[in-house]
Amino acid sequence: MSESSPKKAPSRRQFLTGAAAAGAGAVAAGAARAAGPDPLITDVQDWARATGEGVDATPYGLPIEFESDVVRRNVEWLTADTISSINFTPIHALDGTITPQGCAFERHHSGAIELRKDDYRLMINGLVDTPLVFTYGDLERFPRENRVYFCECAANTGMEWAGAQLNGAQFTHGMIHNMEYSGVPLRSLLQEAGVKPEGKWVYVEGADASSNGRSIPLEKAMDDVMVAFKANGEALRKEHGYPVRLVVPGWEGNMWVKWLRRVEVMEGPVESREETSKYTDTLANGTSRKWTWVMDAKSVVTSPSPQAPIRHGPGPLVITGLAWSGRGAITGVDVSVDGGITWMPARLAAPGTDKALTRFYLDHNWDGSEMLLQSRAKDSTGYVQPTKAQLREVRGENSIYHNNCVQTWWVKENGEAENVEVS
């Protein structure tokens, strides 16, 4: 991620179209409540008279056109080009916890490569009894497991360290996705090669030009790291590492090496570019943390939010969002509507699971006044999501990575929301 100054981007917010849509919605809702009968009910509509598409129309479907705003977006000024760059999951528009693969964020360092299963090779070498080469077909013959985990980029929310900058949960918190992975434990492959006693680390790298090499302690590699080839039931998408990627539960997304081609057992870490120049976190005094692997507990209200304003006026309001922790399971989420003076426990849609997204709801009765909306996650280790001020107190403002601060949305009387910082 570049640290250079943002350039001005096109200026008008979605609020304009949002407000227009809200107006139209209000009219429609008003009509439904008005004295006159609703023609959507009293007139026979086309879809109730004629026929829809046949089952042969769409061998593999995309979302209906009315959902065309639920897409990945990039922010041009963040990086020098779009090849080594990032885009963002539209978390403001999603619900539940599983991220549809087609709009799940991408982060490449030399683009999304095309690697056929037939051309795929995985090498295990280094401090092993027998260095091995596997084909894709070999991997499918190992005992398999299925697990749901979040993959969060270390830089998620990184642009917000120095202040409130990007206006929308997609941009401030959308370098994340959560999928059900099918694959084999990395442990199985290492055991097949036979790890020598001197082996203490593994170095993992991808088949792409950037290679994205990272060092992982052997203990983690033998614990829950997966070599995955399916996500959400189907093959990985090209941009997510087809045909094989590493899944490193709870740890920063950079280590989830895509197009995985080699695992080398080593005595020490390689200290590669992606764990020295990048993915090290500079503190206020100029020293930097390295090996900050775990993603701490974090949450965000996804709606209402800047891209998901309230369009229905006062009354019942669903406040919802996501919480997650790389250290374990989410055990609770508190929500504040007054900027953190008072907190209310939210309802978890399902009990939190290890290192995976958790959906929360607060069923609220909005009186139409301004709100300063916040959420605060707590995980199974007792860790409570900190404020940005608490984080800055320890780290300063130049860490770039690992910003898991409490986010504030200023919801105005007209239902629009804005990314703000509060005292």
Next chain:
Amino acid sequence: APAMAEKLGLGRAALPEEIAAWDLDVSPDGTGLPAGSGSVEDGEMLFAEHCAICHGDFAEGVDNWPKLAGGKGTLADKDPLKTVGSYWPYLSTAWDYVNRSMPFGNAQTLSADDTYAIVAYILYSNDLVEDDFVLSDENFLDVEMPNAGGFIVDDREATEAHFWTSEPCMEDCKDTVEITMRAAVLDVTPEEIGTEA
């Protein structure tokens, strides 16, 4: 601890040529470096040919492309400039990364000697060696990287121990709340309308 698994007999032994082709990583102690050498002088020409269009004639960076030189002593500044000279702890990383992943869009086209020369030129651009310097696998570890001591291992569990609080405040947690920063004032969020489906 995981049980010792039975081997399944899947995969086949990797050949030496295959390992040599893919196992290119270089560690801080120099493990993995091939024999070879390159001078600042040769590096300057190679850099001009392969690198300068993005990284600048003096490794100072063009537009938003990474700056490879400069920034000495800026790490505690409000806007640190983190380069090979000011930030990178190990020279091995520079050699490894250039050799494997650069030039951007045409990676793995440099010979070992080319890489030594280019890395020598990057060192020269950072005022870390003289213009007659020749870098080789023999003297590689003699080069002192200014920020070699600038890194600590993740210490969050110690320095952020106060984030583990069993009973976070639920009521009257502060007296007042004021908005101190607004994203709409910066106004750098991309336009949302007109996005293709």
